[in-house]
Amino acid sequence: KQEVTQIPAALSVPEGENLVLNCSFTDSAIYNLQWFRQDPGKGLTSLLLIQSSQREQTSGRLNASLDKSSGRSTLYIAASQPGDSATYLCAVTYGAGSYQLTFGKGTKLSVIP
Amino acid sequence: EPEVTQTPSHQVTQMGQEVILRCVPISNHLYFYWYRQILGQKVEFLVSFYNNEISEKSEIFDDQFSVERPDGSNFTLKIRSTKLEDSAMYFCASSPTGTVAYNEQFFGPGTRLTVL
Numbered sequence: 001k002q003e004v005t006q007i008p009a010a011l012s013v014p015e016g017e018n019l020v021l022n023c024s025f026t027d028s029a030i031y032n033l034q035w036f037r038q039d040p041g042k043g044l045t046s047l048l049l050i051q052s053s054q055r056e057q058t059s060g061r062l063n064a065s066l067d068k069s070s071g072r073s074t075l076y077i078a079a080s081q082p083g084d085s086a087t088y089l090c091a092v093t094y095g096a097g098s099y100q101l102t103f104g105k106g107t108k109l110s111v112i113p
Numbered sequence: 114e115p116e117v118t119q120t121p122s123h124q125v126t127q128m129g130q131e132v133i134l135r136c137v138p139i140s141n142h143l144y145f146y147w148y149r150q151i152l153g154q155k156v157e158f159l160v161s162f163y164n165n166e167i168s169e170k171s172e173i174f175d176d177q178f179s180v181e182r183p184d185g186s187n188f189t190l191k192i193r194s195t196k197l198e199d200s201a202m203y204f205c206a207s208s209p210t211g212t213v214a215y216n217e218q219f220f221g222p223g224t225r226l227t228v229l
Contacts, residue, residue: 034217043117043204043222044156051215089156099144099208099216100158100169 002027002094006104013080014112021075021107023090028068034101035064035075036089044089047075080111115139117221119205125227126195134190134224136205145188146206146218147180149173156204162188195228202226 003026013019023033032051036044048057048064050073056065063076077084087108091101118137126132138145147159160170162180179191188207192199205221 032216036220041225044206044220046217046219049215049217091156093216098169099146099161099218100171101148101156101218102158103156105155 002092002102004090004092004102004104006088006090006107008107009105010108010110012110012112015080015082017080017111018076018078019080019109021077021088021090021109023073023075023104025071025073025092025102027094028071029094030068031093031095031098033064033066033073033090033092035062035073036091038087038089038106040087047088077109080109082111082113085109085111117205117207117219119203119221119224121224122222123225123227125229128197128228129194132192132195132226134192134203134205134226136188136190136221137186138188138205138207139209139219140186142207142209142219144168144208144210144216144218145180145182146208147190148204148206148220149201150204150223151198151201159190192226195226197228200226200228 005024034049035047050057050066061078066073087106089106091103120135145162150156160174161168177193181189202223204223206218208216208218
């Protein structure tokens with residue numbers, strides 16, 4: 001069974017700090033990896049999609065990297081703001097013809113003003 | 114910006130009752146999904162739907178569950194006889210393409226189902 005792990009489960013940083021969130025997956029044969037943001041009691045907002053052939057993707061202050069061989073992805077957030085406080089989830093798609101996402105449990109980020 | 118919408122936002126039902134959760138996917142998307150998240154747990158895949166039929170389903174998606182696209186815009190999840198353990202947030206998602214590698218999924222705000 002494929003597993004996605006996110007460490008740490010929670011992270012608290014002062015405003016303005018750069019930070020890295022980690023995601024690891026057990027099977028390197030992924031097709032893509034997607035990072036989401038989830039606010040309390042809300043839906044999931046897609047942040048970035050990295051295809052298996054890519055090494056990184058950038059959107060504004062966010063940069064996601066992918067290392068398939070080591071089964072790891074990182075989400076880098078530059079110059080963090082209180083509005084970045086949320087739970088960040090990573091999810092992967094495995095297998096030819098399979099579109100289902102397998103999620104990690106997430107990292108709850110708190111950015112302190 | 115187009116978005117996935119879901120109704121109702123919160124549904125309370127008695128155990129054994131049938132519920133239908135509704136979703137309107139993004140209009141030009143081809144793939145539709147249901148996921149659920151039990152409080153404090155991971156988001157779990159239930160089912161995917163393409164070309165008017167189920168393309169994948171998980172072990173959770175047993176005979177109590179069904180999906181339907183009754184018209185050109187709605188996508189529904191029916192739970193025939195709800196159990197206490199069906200209490201969860203149910204998310205609908207849609208994606209535009211047929212190529213797995215490019216398949217970015219967009220999620221709705223969710224329906225919180227409470228079974229009493």
